[in-house]
Amino acid sequence: MTSLKLRVQEVHDPMHETKTIGERLRSARRYRGMSLQLLADRSGLSKGFLSMVENGKRSLERRSHITALADALEVSVADLTGQPYNPPPRPNGAGGHGTVPRVRVALLGSSLDEPADVRPRPFSELLGETAEVERLCEASDYGRFGRMLPGLLPELHVSAVTGDERQRRAALRALVRAAHATFYLLKDLGYLDLAQIAVQQARAAAVKSEDATLSALAAFVRTHALLPAGVYLAALRNARQAAEYLQAATDDPAALELYGMLNLSAALACVTMGESGDADTHLREAGETAERTGEGNAFGLHFGPTNVALWRVALLVEMGDSGKADEVARSVVPELIGSRGRQATFFADWGRALAHLPGRDREAIEKLRRAERLAPEQVRNSPLVRETVSHLLNRARNAVGGRDLRGLAYRFGLS
Incomplete structure (x- = not known):
């Protein structure tokens, strides 16, 4: 895979990075001399959808879609997401x-x-x-x-x-x-x-x-390095191998919690690959494991029933089932997890789901602002959240929640 000179060609404002993934997609497609139809054929996404993405009428915030387009264009995921972003002043x-x-x-x-x-x-x-x-x-x-x-x-x-x-x-x-x-x-x-x-x-x-448990922790870290890079098959294989290795050590509470986290990670890899059945299997295994562990915090991972519920919301958002994600999110008490970062991810996922439901923009903005208050840098640097904020801004600059949305976009460097 080659890396385009997109960053060199784009003039970056030293204060803000305002391009959306759709705008970078259009730049990359034109650089490759590729038509929308050809890109659609290679990525498996419809020409109409891609046209709306490039024109700011649809957001591109599912990992599987971004990776499919990066592969079709022979660029890296980061070429489309634009990471790392220039921090706001x-x-x-x-x-x-x-x-x-x-x-x-x-x-x-x-x-x-x-x-x-x-x-x-x-x-x-x-x-x-x-x-x-x-x-x-x-x-x-x-x-x-x-x-x-x-x-x-x-x-x-x-x-x-x-x-x-x-x-x-x-x-x-x-x-x-x-x-x-x-x-x-x-x-x-x-x-x-x-x-x-x-x-x-x-x-x-x-x-x-x-130490077998430390090796499994390192494998967990590697899995989460592979996922944002779009290397899903390797991430899945890595998580499964480490989980299988830990099965013999599940009398150790820390190892059992790590085993559960590896199953959650494998579920995410499966969802991004379109293997929802296998994802359900891993999610179910994680849920059963959480019933044994209760709420824990080995290695700062906060595995337990609450985190499994938070991951379920994230998986539903990735699958595009925003209505079900909203339904599940309403029953979750994220404060049971003592991690501001993990709570912020949950509210960001919930906000992303709400942004896709008719008439729910005000709630979406409120959830995204709550996520930002919990972990400002984490949330502002998430390409998926940034894409949602950009989409909301393009859709309703002066409509419902306008002031709060403009403030959110400014702090993200998207105004």
Whole structure:
């Protein structure tokens, strides 16, 4: 797959990125010299639908559709979504985006094979900072924990190769957890290729630890690196293999929760591939597992009955069943999950569903604003949410909820 020079050809406003996926789609199609009919034939989507997408009359927010079009055009998913986005002006810096340059240096400059030439802080301090990074990651506070990573990651690498055996094992475990958080910082802000390096570091530490549960956690992280890149078959295979591996270790509560999360991840991969029957099987397995675990939080994943319900809403939205997604969402109590980021994802999914239901724009805007209040950077950097906001703005700039919608669009950098 080649990558178009779309980013070079587009002049980016340093303050805002206003292009929609539909506009990028039209640019990519014209660059390839491809007609709408040919693109429709290659992607499996109708010519009429694609025309409406390019003209801002329909949104393009299902992962499967975006990936099908990227494949047909021989571009990356990021070429269509436009990630990473320029952050809107901030009075106190660029938030998580502002931490990425130093995080990049830390990832590239240290590994278990070649640890950085640094003197680590006392190990108890490193463990405490790892726990704080995880806490802030659950809150999607990218700016705060992103500033910790450039020091923490290299120091954990050094501790993992220079300490005594007990310390090395603890450092490897902490390194997997820190790399997990690093992955979410980079993935959620749109640095998908750089996020892969965090995945590799998590896998390397897990393998060296010889801990089956840590290896499964690293596999979970890899699955969620493959999904936004549109590599669905590999994501499904990865999640299934890790889940099968954990079946022998389900007497461990953390392993059981991770097993449930891997089944949810496999369900999403199935839905994006159009395999709804297999998706239902994985979702049912996750639900049965949640009945055994209750509400948990191993590795900051918050697996349990509530999270399964939240995932069910997300899967219904991806399948395009907005009415059912709204129905299920109304019965969920997201506050039972102690993660602002996970709650924000739920309200964003609910808002996306409502945006597709007649006469529900005001409710959609309210849910999207609630998601934004919970986790501003996470929500503003989601290509799927941005597409929904753009679509709402194009559809009713001065209609219902106009002021709130314009404010939402401005904070997303879409006005």
